[in-house]
Amino acid sequence: MQPDLSGVRGVIFTSANAVGFAPLGQGRAAFCVGERTQAAAEKRGWKVKKVSATAGDLLADLDMALIEGPVMHLAGRHLRMDIVSALRSRGVMATCATVYDQKLLPLSDEAQSAMAGTAPVIAPLFSPRSASHFVEQAGDLARVHAVVISPAVAAVLPEGACASIQVAQQPTGLEMRRSVEKLLADCRLA
Template sequence: MTRPRAASERFVAQLPERLRSRVQVVYSPLLDIRPMEQAVDTTGIRGLIFTSANGVAAAAAQDVRRDLPAYCVGPATTETARQAGWEARMTGETAEELVAKLLKERPDSPLLHLRGEHSRGNIAARLTELGLTVREQPVYRQQLLPLTPEARSAAAGSAPVIAPLFSPRTARQFADLWPGPAPLLVAAMSGPTAEPLENLAIARLRIAKRPTPKKMRKAVKKLVKYAIRLEGAMGAD
């Protein structure tokens, strides 16, 4: 698992127990999340946008106003914001859905998107260009990390390794670090996430049908089934 530890554990916990019993989970986060010290300015802001639980945690650590409505991407981010004290609502499962719904509903603005230092989608700029004023502020950093010794050991073995990758940046880091020669099965969150992997020797690649945790879990399930068949064929040889 390549996401930060808490997010990886949530993802694994939502996989079926029978599937979890068939695999050995190796945690090797490729990003270290660190809050930024710059104070969040909510002067004149009428609502917040959260696209990750990391943004919620960073905002909560700064005690950002809880009387502002929070528009969130995905159930995990929404629930994290609710538990932190915001009146949060899920405004789509993806950033694209959030943009479409906010443009349709036109809530009171300006809104403030609290995001990571490295972010995709240009949510604030796109919404502002289309008439809904949105500001943005990075509230956490995403520092790249190396593979853990446990992950390198798995890569050096003969058993298939399933790598779920959730962003182009972590995919690029993974592609730069993966030593092989273990058979590599990759679940990619999206087409752009798969692009940095083009030079890797991948035994099986599955791209999630939609960039959501639910579709990623489905892709991982299919790869586990493939890995079991692959191990069976290797044992037969």
């Protein structure tokens, strides 16, 4: 069931996934985390007023003058940051609606096979939650070269357990891809 946006003057999207489950924007204001989220929101008819790299950056950069009324954070079930409480502490009327739930899945047969082999493994990890799940599922991380989207994700990995950990220069999918490509090009996996 989609949230009731009656009286809501703007929404916050912290992921592109949420945009796909949200109502159409119909020209309403949106504040987004990430360019991918911005593109998804614009495609679905939202008028993007602010884009920041992270949720923390969005809160820090958000000019209260941009918010013209109550806002709603349209989000997944698993939140890393309580944006609504942060906004309320600044005097902004804010609510949150869960529009999707990202279920954790076991590692695929191919991934299990790679983890059981002898070759190095590259593991791109995009959230603290997925990194924690990967650690639980993977077992021995000694051959794992983790490429993570942020220091918060790196902090989940047990110290010294991975062959290497690289943090993307910016928290974007493009920078994650570049980090994986650089790791492969540098031939540091031997």
